[in-house]
Amino acid sequence: MILGYSAAQVRAAEASLLAAGPPAELMERAAFALAVRVARELRQRRGRVAGAGVLVLVGPGNNGGDALFAGAELARRGVRVLAVLTSSSVHDAGLAALRAAGGRVVRAVDDLPDGAVPVDDLPDGAVPDDDVPDFALPDGAATGPRWVGPVLAGVESADVVLDGLLGIGARGPVRGVAAEVVALVAGLVDAANAEPGRPLVVAVDTPSGIDVDDGALPGPAAAPDPVALFGPGVLPADLTVTFGAAKAGLLLPPASGVVGMIDVVDLGLDLAGVVPVVARLERSDVAGLWPVPGSSSHKYDRGVLGVVAGTPRYPGAAVLTVTAAVRAGVGMVRYVGPPGVTATVVAARPEVVAGYGRVQAWVVGPGVDPLDPPQAAHVRDALVAAHAARLPVVVDAGALDLLPDRVDPWVVLTPHAGELARLLAERGEIVERGDVEAHPLTWARRAHALTGATVLLKGATTVVVGAGGAAYSQQDAPAWLATAGAGDVLAGLLGALLAGRSDEVVADPTLAVALAAAAASVHGLAAGRARPGGPVAALDVADALPATIAALLAVGDWRA
Ligand SMILES: NC(=O)C1=CN([C@@H]2O[C@H](COP(=O)(O)OP(=O)(O)OC[C@H]3O[C@@H](n4cnc5c(N)ncnc54)[C@H](O)[C@@H]3O)[C@@H](O)[C@H]2O)[C@@H](O)CC1
Numbered sequence: 264m265i266l267g268y269s270a271a272q273v274r275a276a277e278a279s280l281l282a283a284g285p286p287a288e289l290m291e292r293a294a295f296a297l298a299v300r301v302a303r304e305l306r307q308r309r310g311r312v313a314g315a316g317v318l319v320l321v322g323p324g325n326n327g328g329d330a331l332f333a334g335a336e337l338a339r340r341g342v343r344v345l346a347v348l349t350s351s352s353v354h355d356a357g358l359a360a361l362r363a364a365g366g367r368v369v370r371a372v373d374d375l376p377d378g379a380v381p382v383d384d385l386p387d388g389a390v391p392d393d394d395v396p397d398f399a400l401p402d403g404a405a406t407g408p409r410w411v412g413p414v415l416a417g418v419e420s421a422d423v424v425l426d427g428l429l430g431i432g433a434r435g436p437v438r439g440v441a442a443e444v445v446a447l448v449a450g451l452v453d454a455a456n457a458e459p460g461r462p463l464v465v466a467v468d469t470p471s472g473i474d475v476d477d478g479a480l481p482g483p484a485a486a487p488d489p490v491a492l493f494g495p496g497v498l499p500a501d502l503t504v505t506f507g508a509a510k511a512g513l514l515l516p517p518a519s520g521v522v523g524m525i526d527v528v529d530l531g532l533d534l535a536g537v538v539p540v541v542a543r544l545e546r547s548d549v550a551g552l553w554p555v556p557g558s559s560s561h562k563y564d565r566g567v568l569g570v571v572a573g574t575p576r577y578p579g580a581a582v583l584t585v586t587a588a589v590r591a592g593v594g595m596v597r598y599v600g601p602p603g604v605t606a607t608v609v610a611a612r613p614e615v616v617a618g619y620g621r622v623q624a625w626v627v628g629p630g631v632d633p634l635d636p637p638q639a640a641h642v643r644d645a646l647v648a649a650h651a652a653r654l655p656v657v658v659d660a661g662a663l664d665l666l667p668d669r670v671d672p673w674v675v676l677t678p679h680a681g682e683l684a685r686l687l688a689e690r691g692e693i694v695e696r697g698d699v700e701a702h703p704l705t706w707a708r709r710a711h712a713l714t715g716a717t718v719l720l721k722g723a724t725t726v727v728v729g730a731g732g733a734a735y736s737q738q739d740a741p742a743w744l745a746t747a748g749a750g751d752v753l754a755g756l757l758g759a760l761l762a763g764r765s766d767e768v769v770a771d772p773t774l775a776v777a778l779a780a781a782a783a784s785v786h787g788l789a790a791g792r793a794r795p796g797g798p799v800a801a802l803d804v805a806d807a808l809p810a811t812i813a814a815l816l817a818v819g820d821w822r823a
């Protein structure tokens with residue numbers, strides 16, 4: 264499990280460590296681990312470390328210090344290191360170490376006196392700034408500052424770009440010349456995306472400028488003009504090497520989309536007893552949560568799932584939901600719906616039993632139009648019956664519009680951002696889809712507070728919140744999974760899990776939160792497994808569930 268902490272929690276844990284030893288020691292350890300990680304990447308890309316090029320973007324604080332010390336260590340290993348300083352004052356000892364190791368430095372600062380040359384030293388192949396037009400300048404930057412040329416040349420010759428502009432001390436989006444550097448480098452890296460020589464971007468502790476606590480990204484409105492040329496005001500990383508503990512913002516969308524792989528460097532922080540902001544299940548955690556039948560199990564104690572899904576207009580949603588539940592290993596599915604859809608469902612999944620009966624959990628809503636009277640009535644009946652019998656329920660799609668004001672914490676809502684915004688707006692909140700996308704954790708928590716339900720907010724990164732403040736963020740799905748019917752599969756899969764552990768979920772509703780996160784994880788893994796690297800249809804995902812679950816259970820922390 265990866266645990267994500269707030270900047271304040273990490274600083275508090277660091278404080279006791281800093282009190283115990285010389286202050287520079289932590290930074291040296293962080294920087295050394297970072298350099299080792301970058302060296303490993305360089306070796307993988309080029310076969311050897313010496314002779315590689317690394318461009319280091321340096322901000323005013325200790326994050327820049329980490330980057331400078333790492334640059335120094337890499338320079339000692341024969342790497343051509345060019346540091347771009349974005350502030351007139353940077354970490355002194357780090358800068359001295361880099362220079363002593365043979366690293367070179369470009370100053371990209373706004374406040375140079377007229378006529379001053381911003382370049383302490385130039386990268387191989389770079390030319391003095393008078394000749395900047397020799398480089399392919401992006402539109403609008405042709406008349407830009409003199410540091411642009413050397414930075415362009417630095418990116419061009421870099422195997423790795425280290426983003427050490429801002430870390431947990433960032434307040435708001437990157438400002439000033441550092442923002443211009445981010446814009447320029449992000450634009451260049453993006454333009455080189457399809458090329459084999461594109462540099463790898465490694466974020467030092469965090470991609471600079473993200474909200475390290477809630478994962479918000481700087482908005483375009485906050486960006487100065489040059490940034491508008493390239494967009495988001497953040498340099499998307501391929502790898503984030505984070506120190507002491509993962510920061511919550513790395514795990515939370517939308518920032519989770521720009522952190523790449525996460526590597527946590529152990530600094531010996533004592534976080535025992537500190538409740539993380541958010542957690543991410545790894546495969547072994549998911550395996551541990553999965554209900555596995557014992558030798559004496561029968562279909563009833565493995566969980567019977569009631570499903571109210573589909574209408575004559577959307578029969579496919581019912582097929583996908585029940586298929587996913589069956590494929591996920593539920594003991595039995597009871598399907599409730601109109602005769603025509605029932606016939607389609609039973610034809611597709613002969614294991615399904617039609618009509619009401621005893622169940623351990625419900626899924627209601629996939630493919631249900633809340634204005635379709637018979638199915639809407641079945642959804643309401645199921646919600647009432649589940650409340651009376653204390654049974655978990657997955658409330659998806661059309662059933663979200665039929666939700667009572669308050670529900671039990673073992674009721675799991677599965678909205679996407681637009682549906683969550685609507686659900687909140689109906690409860691008096693002033694919020695639109697874009698607000699939910701910008702601050703998903705905040706709004707998911709709000710929905711939990713208002714309804715009492717566990718809330719699984721679907722997206723490229725899925726956020727789940729619920730009882731006791733538990734929060735998870737899962738990012739296991741390929742982008743191909745954004746396809747019609749994928750949500751129906753998730754609902755059926757989650758229903759199977761809740762049916763399999765129904766009593767435990769009701770006894771401890773925080774388990775509903777963990778199981779919802781596990782379902783999101785398996786859903787993403789199955790999509791990747793169904794069609795590695797290519798387009799995937801919802802039914803493919805459902806069909807890939809048995810093999811995905813088998814692999815999880817067989818090896819625990821198995822890597823695909
Ligand atoms: N505290 C510790 O014990 C350790 C900290 N480490 C590093 O130290 C970092 C935190 O260092 P700092 O507290 O110095 O903070 P940062 O280096 O993240 O940034 C603080 C500096 O940036 C400026 N700044 C803040 N927001 C800005 C913005 N939006 N635009 C432009 N400038 C802005 C501030 O004025 C300040 O000078 C961590 O992220 C990590 O990289 C590591 O060395 C490990 C140990």
Ligand SMILES: [K+]
Nearest residue numbers: 426429469471
């Ligand atoms: K950074």
